[in-house]
Amino acid sequence: MAERRRSNGSSNESSSSSSSSPGTAAATVCRIPDDHIFSILLRLPIDSILCFGMTCRRLRSLTYSDALWESICRRDWGSSSVDDLIKAHDPSIPIAWQNLYQQLHQLDSVYCRRLLAAAAPATPPAPDMVPSPRASHSLNFVSGCLLLFGGGCEGGRHRDDTWVAYMGNDLRRILKWQKISSDIPSGRFGHSCVVVGDSLVLFGGINDNAVRKNDTWIGRIVLHETSGMTLSWRLLDVGSVAPPPRGAHAGCCIDKRKMLIYGGIGTSGVRLGDTWVLDLSENLCFGTWVEVVTHPSPPSRSGHTLTHIGGTRTILFGGRGLGYDVLNDLWLFEAYEGCFWRWLQLPIDLQSIPHGLSLPRVGHSATLILGGQLLIYGGEDSCRHRKDDFWLLDVSSYRQPIITLPRAGLLTQMWKRLRAVGDNPMCRSFHQTCADNSGRYLYVFGGMVDGVLQPAELSGLRYRGCCKSVKLVNSSSSSF
Amino acid sequence: MIVLNSSDGATFEVEESVAVQSQTIKHMIEDNCADTSIPLPNVNGVTLARVLEYIKKHAEAKDDEEGLKSFDAEFVKVDQASLFEIILAANYLDIKGLLDLTCQTVADQIKDLTVEEVRAIFNIMNDFTPEEEAKLRNDHAWAFE
Numbered sequence: 001m002a003e004r005r006r007s008n009g010s011s012n013e014s015s016s017s018s019s020s021s022p023g024t025a026a027a028t029v030c031r032i033p034d035d036h037i038f039s040i041l042l043r044l045p046i047d048s049i050l051c052f053g054m055t056c057r058r059l060r061s062l063t064y065s066d067a068l069w070e071s072i073c074r075r076d077w078g079s080s081s082v083d084d085l086i087k088a089h090d091p092s093i094p095i096a097w098q099n100l101y102q103q104l105h106q107l108d109s110v111y112c113r114r115l116l117a118a119a120a121p122a123t124p125p126a127p128d129m130v131p132s133p134r135a136s137h138s139l140n141f142v143s144g145c146l147l148l149f150g151g152g153c154e155g156g157r158h159r160d161d162t163w164v165a166y167m168g169n170d171l172r173r174i175l176k177w178q179k180i181s182s183d184i185p186s187g188r189f190g191h192s193c194v195v196v197g198d199s200l201v202l203f204g205g206i207n208d209n210a211v212r213k214n215d216t217w218i219g220r221i222v223l224h225e226t227s228g229m230t231l232s233w234r235l236l237d238v239g240s241v242a243p244p245p246r247g248a249h250a251g252c253c254i255d256k257r258k259m260l261i262y263g264g265i266g267t268s269g270v271r272l273g274d275t276w277v278l279d280l281s282e283n284l285c286f287g288t289w290v291e292v293v294t295h296p297s298p299p300s301r302s303g304h305t306l307t308h309i310g311g312t313r314t315i316l317f318g319g320r321g322l323g324y325d326v327l328n329d330l331w332l333f334e335a336y337e338g339c340f341w342r343w344l345q346l347p348i349d350l351q352s353i354p355h356g357l358s359l360p361r362v363g364h365s366a367t368l369i370l371g372g373q374l375l376i377y378g379g380e381d382s383c384r385h386r387k388d389d390f391w392l393l394d395v396s397s398y399r400q401p402i403i404t405l406p407r408a409g410l411l412t413q414m415w416k417r418l419r420a421v422g423d424n425p426m427c428r429s430f431h432q433t434c435a436d437n438s439g440r441y442l443y444v445f446g447g448m449v450d451g452v453l454q455p456a457e458l459s460g461l462r463y464r465g466c467c468k469s470v471k472l473v474n475s476s477s478s479s480f
Numbered sequence: 481m482i483v484l485n486s487s488d489g490a491t492f493e494v495e496e497s498v499a500v501q502s503q504t505i506k507h508m509i510e511d512n513c514a515d516t517s518i519p520l521p522n523v524n525g526v527t528l529a530r531v532l533e534y535i536k537k538h539a540e541a542k543d544d545e546e547g548l549k550s551f552d553a554e555f556v557k558v559d560q561a562s563l564f565e566i567i568l569a570a571n572y573l574d575i576k577g578l579l580d581l582t583c584q585t586v587a588d589q590i591k592d593l594t595v596e597e598v599r600a601i602f603n604i605m606n607d608f609t610p611e612e613e614a615k616l617r618n619d620h621a622w623a624f625e
Binding site for chain 2: 029031032033036039040041043044045046047048050051052054055056057059060102105106
């Protein structure tokens, strides 16, 4: 193609005066309005955009435009991520989008900090002031608050308490936990709890009589001016169809009012491989469960993660399969307009990833952070070792608006192991994490460390950019 | 039938139902500016003929997805200058499908090319000094790992 084009236009010399053929493309590319050059550039990967901008001065200044880079950030990270970032930022300082994109692209470490639950760290907090240690609970960020429910503790006993801590927009060093309610919903662990709009949707779980559940609950936080926070839990009316009871499944919100669940351990301890979608009515008054049956579909498992990465796509990773083996497969779930669903396996080449052989995981956490990447932390590997490592999985190429994914093998994910600096995050599994609205901070609570439950300390994680991390923190113009 | 006049005086006849794929023409008709013929001073004859070929095909074979796909693939096999002229015309005439197709084509041409190859394909003159160019490459090295 290129050959034919060159023979049609003038000579190849980039500095030619093109006197041989008038009205050549040299003039035309400059006549195209900026908007259309942008819409061409937005279909390209970053390195091609930058190449384009390195051709001449005019195009360089065009590709340095903040408007273009904000669009690129939206394209690669998702619009809601960018909107949240704008909301959390000082409006008088314009955001340097290209700089931010570059920093996130070069992300190589996380900064961990243990958060304190009392003003005086020396005094042990009273038992009703902080949530007790637990694992397989749920932790969510909703309405500016951290919300924790249930979980299992020593002796295999379940918990049924709900705790809330108001966070706002910034990472706070000291948390004020407030116990909201007890015994509703009934105690359980291994349930799933996801944020849908302003509410929480909780499903299933196991209680300490090993009874698996399949009830669905809606929780709403209301912040009052004077009386502080109240939370209401109510049982959702789902009619006669519901997924079989289970625990240790995974769930996530895939649309404004839809929740996806997959797998888990069902009654009599069998691992499940079924996919269900809960369709909620407006005002979340009732819901309808629909089973999604497609081929292929991920093999049965428990202790895996489901993370919505934007648009119509959700990523499933790891877990423990039917043969009690720890899995490392990666699957993509696509949901179009609620009528076309499919699972697609994404190939992983463990050999090509540094330290990749430690990747099979169960009881890990996978959270979407700023930059549209998945932060995977902890869990157990195939040798039943608890891990304390952080992995970044770049899923931005799966968020592109492409109708058909290219042939398997052409799309390779990028796995990167991050350094952890600051406080020791500890080796843990069956902990819970959630990110705040800006996607810059990740909260971790609980989990199990080598058979012993972790002391009930909440840890906060903050990311930092590349090797210049010290500069970033000190620099007043940095938006991190 | 609608009559369209290109910038260089060529005249084209096209059915109204086909022509309204162009939002610009559609609004002109709705606003009753199209009594005898519609002047299109921003599009030359050659380009207008090509654009009309596109919208005629997309009107008559509307449901034939496979056919349209192969038509589109052949349609964009033109030289650089003509492709840009079509982009400008599709923009002026506000024909979304054609704009998407041509922008995607240009994007596909740029993808995976080096800076020198991009310059060659678009006949862009390099007006950087060697030092400026070296600095640019250095600044952007992060994206090319």
